Amino acid sequence: MxxxxxxxxxxxxxxxxxxxxxxxxxxxTCYECAIYEIKTxxxxxxxxxxxxQARNPIESIKTRVKTPASIIEKMNRKxxxxxxxxxxxxxxxxxxxRVICAFMDDIYKIADMLTCQDDITVLxxxxxxxxxKPNGYxxxxxxxxxxxxxxxxxKEMTVEIQIRTIAxxxxxxxxxxxxxxxxxxxDDAVNKLTECAEIIYKTDKTMMEIRKEMLDQFS
Ligand code: 0O2
Numbered sequence: 001m002x003x004x005x006x007x008x009x010x011x012x013x014x015x016x017x018x019x020x021x022x023x024x025x026x027x028x029t030c031y032e033c034a035i036y037e038i039k040t041x042x043x044x045x046x047x048x049x050x051x052x053q054a055r056n057p058i059e060s061i062k063t064r065v066k067t068p069a070s071i072i073e074k075m076n077r078k079x080x081x082x083x084x085x086x087x088x089x090x091x092x093x094x095x096x097x098r099v100i101c102a103f104m105d106d107i108y109k110i111a112d113m114l115t116c117q118d119d120i121t122v123l124x125x126x127x128x129x130x131x132x133k134p135n136g137y138x139x140x141x142x143x144x145x146x147x148x149x150x151x152x153x154x155k156e157m158t159v160e161i162q163i164r165t166i167a168x169x170x171x172x173x174x175x176x177x178x179x180x181x182x183x184x185x186x187d188d189a190v191n192k193l194t195e196c197a198e199i200i201y202k203t204d205k206t207m208m209e210i211r212k213e214m215l216d217q218f219s
Contacts, residue, residue, distance in 0.1 A: 023084045028065055031095040033148040034157035035063045038097050038114075045113050057106035059166055062098040066091070092124065092143045093160035100169050103208050104129070107140050107163045114144075114161070121145040123158065129168075135179075135190065136197025137172060139164040167200045167207075 039061060046058045066074075071091055072082065080086050087094070101107050107129065115122050124143035132138045140163045145156045164172065175193055 020084060024068070027084060027088065028094075030148060030150070030155055030157055031065050031159075033150075034095050034146050034159050035065070035097060037146050037148060038095075038144075038159050038161065039063060041114060041117065041120075042097070042099060042110070045110065055102075057101055057103070057110060059100045059102050061100070064096050066094045066096065088158075092158050095157065095159040097159060097161045098169075099161060099163045101163060101165055103211060104165055104204050105208060107165065111140055111142060111161075111163055115142065119147055121156075129164075132197070132201075134194075135175070136194040136201075137175070137180075138168045138197065138201060139172060165204050167204045171197050171200050 042058060042061055046056055049055060049057050071087060071094060074091055075082055075087060078090065080090055099110060101110060114120060122142060122144055124141075126141040129138045129140055142161045142163070143158060144161060145158055147154050147156055171193075175197075179190065179193060
């Protein structure tokens with residue numbers, strides 16, 4: 001801040017930020033609406049499952065809009081100039097939906113049932129279950145476009161959907177706090193985290209087999 005500037009000059013400086021700030025606020029509202037749309041689609045699928053198959057494949061759903069600080073950090077990391085347009089076109093996870101499933105096969109069922117809907121366009125699929133990250137991170141990531149309907153008309157919004165099991169989520173949530181965002185490099189601890197991810201994956205597979213055996217027994 002230049003302390004020698006007059007109030008008049010400072011007022012002019014701040015005015016130039018007013019328009020982008022109000023554009024950002026409007027855009028963030030659009031991302032919130034896109035989250036409503038995706039969440040409703042998932043709730044409908046879960047409800048239908050409950051009626052037809054008497055079970056919930058979706059354990060829980062978490063949603064969030066990325067904070068401005070986190071958006072700016074990601075844009076800097078990717079070497080992008082800061083503009084609303086660049087942000088909308090390049091940052092795919094401003095609107096995030098995390099779907100926690102009971103069993104591993106539910107992940108792909110939910111993904112298929114959502115992405116085959118005719119107003120959903122799939123932009124990107126990252127299958128970190130078939131191809132886990134070296135640290136053991138597992139999750140299915142989809143980037144989709146979904147329409148929202150405003151008073152001015154239709155607007156296509158990008159949403160990142162992460163789908164994982166309860167067990168994968170347990171690991172990812174703890175690892176996110178103690179390692180992923182901290183970036184510390186204690187090799188022994190990092191190896192132990194990876195071992196835990198493998199144990200969790202094996203448990204997930206066994207739980208799926210147990211469920212199948214139980215269902216076969218009663219069918
Ligand atoms: P936060 O705090 O969860 O929002 P791209 O978006 O494709 O340009 P990016 O961001 O590397 O590149 O995409 P990717 O690999 O699909 O990962 C995005 C998100 O997945 C991360 O968001 C995390 O939420 C999650 N994630 C990815 N790798 C790991 C991991 O090793 N451990 C954990 N716990 N989570 C992971 P953010 O924005 O990085 O963080």
